[in-house]
Amino acid sequence: MxxxxxxxxxxxxxxxxxxxxQDSPVRSVAGxxxxxxxxxxxxxxxxxxxxxxxRHWRQANEGKDPGEARRCQHCETALSLTARPDRLFCSxxxxxxxxxxxxxxxxxxxxxxxxxxxxxxxxxxxPVHAHGLCQLHENRRVRHGDPLYEAEPRGTLFxxxxxxxxxxxxxxYCRSHYTQQRRHGDPLHAQKVTAEFLKRKxxxxxxxxxxxxxxxxxxxxxxxxxxxxxGITVCDSWRENFWAYVVDVGLRVRDTDxxxxxxxxxxxxxxxxxxxxxxxxxxxxxxxxxxxxxxxEIRRRRSAGETQExxxxxxxxxxxxxxxxxxxxxxxxxxxPDMRIRRRRPRSASAPEAVAGSGRRDPLYDTCAGIKARCLxxxxxxxxxxxxxGIxxxxxxxxxxxxxxEGLKAEIGPRPSPNHSIxxxxxxxHYEPGNLRWATxxxxxxxxxxxxxxx
Numbered sequence: 304m305x306x307x308x309x310x311x312x313x314x315x316x317x318x319x320x321x322x323x324x325q326d327s328p329v330r331s332v333a334g335x336x337x338x339x340x341x342x343x344x345x346x347x348x349x350x351x352x353x354x355x356x357x358r359h360w361r362q363a364n365e366g367k368d369p370g371e372a373r374r375c376q377h378c379e380t381a382l383s384l385t386a387r388p389d390r391l392f393c394s395x396x397x398x399x400x401x402x403x404x405x406x407x408x409x410x411x412x413x414x415x416x417x418x419x420x421x422x423x424x425x426x427x428x429x430p431v432h433a434h435g436l437c438q439l440h441e442n443r444r445v446r447h448g449d450p451l452y453e454a455e456p457r458g459t460l461f462x463x464x465x466x467x468x469x470x471x472x473x474x475x476y477c478r479s480h481y482t483q484q485r486r487h488g489d490p491l492h493a494q495k496v497t498a499e500f501l502k503r504k505x506x507x508x509x510x511x512x513x514x515x516x517x518x519x520x521x522x523x524x525x526x527x528x529x530x531x532x533x534g535i536t537v538c539d540s541w542r543e544n545f546w547a548y549v550v551d552v553g554l555r556v557r558d559t560d561x562x563x564x565x566x567x568x569x570x571x572x573x574x575x576x577x578x579x580x581x582x583x584x585x586x587x588x589x590x591x592x593x594x595x596x597x598x599x600e601i602r603r604r605r606s607a608g609e610t611q612e613x614x615x616x617x618x619x620x621x622x623x624x625x626x627x628x629x630x631x632x633x634x635x636x637x638x639x640p641d642m643r644i645r646r647r648r649p650r651s652a653s654a655p656e657a658v659a660g661s662g663r664r665d666p667l668y669d670t671c672a673g674i675k676a677r678c679l680x681x682x683x684x685x686x687x688x689x690x691x692x693g694i695x696x697x698x699x700x701x702x703x704x705x706x707x708x709e710g711l712k713a714e715i716g717p718r719p720s721p722n723h724s725i726x727x728x729x730x731x732x733h734y735e736p737g738n739l740r741w742a743t744x745x746x747x748x749x750x751x752x753x754x755x756x757x758x
Contacts, residue, residue, distance in 0.1 A: 343370050377401040424450060464490060503545050507555070511562060512541075512548050515571060535564075538572040552576060593620055598634035605629050611679070622681050630675075630703060667718065670725065671707040674734060675700075697735040715739050726750060 341348045341356035348356030359369035373382045375393040377400060382393060392398040415430035422429045422437035429437035440450035460471035462480055469477025480490035489495070503509055517524045519531045520542070541548040551573045552562065560578040562571075569575045597618055604614045611629075615622045627633040677685035678696045700707040711725070714736050726742035727734065730752045742750070 506545075506549065508549055508552070509545065512545055515562070516542055519571065533568075535568075536570045538570060541571060552578070593618075593624060593628075593634070595634065598628050601625055601628045626679050630679075630701065665708060666721075667708055667711070668704055671711065672704040674725070675704060675707060678734065692731075694731075695733045695735075697733065700734070710736075711739070715741060 462477035
């Protein structure tokens with residue numbers, strides 16, 4: 304001890320410091336004056352007094368070993384070195400469990416009891432929350448007017464809706480029916496809506512009504528640009544009430560009838576719609592460029608000897624449309640719209656009378672249809688080798704494949720065998736009487752037109 308310095312008192316349980324504070328580890332901070340650190344190993348906290356940091360200094364004053372790690376009072380787990388000095392437990396769960404075990408199953412923190420006092424209700428012992436009562440008894444006083452209120456025990460109640468069986472929630476209903484009652488004013492709202500939807504969906508006009516509304520109101524539906532995109536709308540009474548639509552339009556006369564707007568640019572509303580056949584409906588399409596007068600003009604020009612290409616260019620239609628009108632597939636009754644009527648070929652020829660009646664089940668029907676297409680239809684893949692070279696089909700035979708089939712049999716007779724096919728005697732001539740024969744595949748190879756050499 305140096306002269307002029309008072310001797311520091313010795314605290315109980317605290318060993319004298321090993322030397323002056325200057326001999327303890329020093330923490331160096333950049334830009335600041337170096338400070339001595341706590342002398343406890345692996346502590347590193349700033350010096351507070353007697354060679355220790357604040358936490359270890361308190362442990363020394365309490366008569367404990369500063370170097371001993373603090374432990375949880377419940378599970379004896381070592382606490383972190385950075386834990387607060389007043390921390391007693393490692394977690395909240397240990398804290399609650401410790402007090403429950405210490406106080407007989409009730410959570411009575413000693414600190415709150417010491418500062419606030421105990422609840423005024425006998426045998427409660429919980430800390431005071433307000434008005435001399437703990438939180439439990441204070442809530443009962445506020446809600447029921449009596450801190451000692453106890454709800455009467457009752458059995459489990461069920462929903463009052465028949466055949467429900469759900470547990471009662473409020474108002475005599477279960478959770479599901481109570482929610483419907485609160486939102487819609489009817490506990491059976493969902494069941495009524497479902498029954499109404501199923502009844503409406505089973506109606507034969509529901510799908511047509513749904514399509515009509517969607518293509519006029521929903522931009523994501525195919526065809527919206529031709530209806531809602533053009534300003535076509537559905538009246539409010541029909542859009543919101545399906546049954547009003549059924550009453551106004553009535554039922555179909557035929558199952559194939561379609562709902563047509565009398566004014567093609569007007570809305571779907573009472574007085575502007577009527578049930579019509581598909582042929583009549585397609586005649587008023589905005590995309591239709593051919594009329595009955597145009598079909599008659601095509602037939603007149605064709606009878607005068609004009610070619611299909613010339614007729615199509617003069618009338619502004621495609622050559623295939625001209626071919627459909629001439630062959631009778633479209634506008635076959637003089638006033639029918641531009642609607643193709645194609646019948647599907649039956650898969651079997653079990654009925655002999657069908658062959659004689661229409662020729663569609665005859666094995667040569669497809670052959671005749673193919674010859675007609677490659678001679679008259681520019682869209683055919685073989686048109687360039689036949690119609691493109693000027694090969695034509697006899698005019699009476701071009702009316703339809705059945706007519707071609709009947710004329711072929713009358714000209715060259717029935718097919719000798721399945722190995723025979725139709726061959727032109729003059730390979731540069733037309734499909735016409737006097738230039739056709741039945742030939743085998745080897746005979747056709749000998750009569751094939753020589754191909755130009757490859758470049």
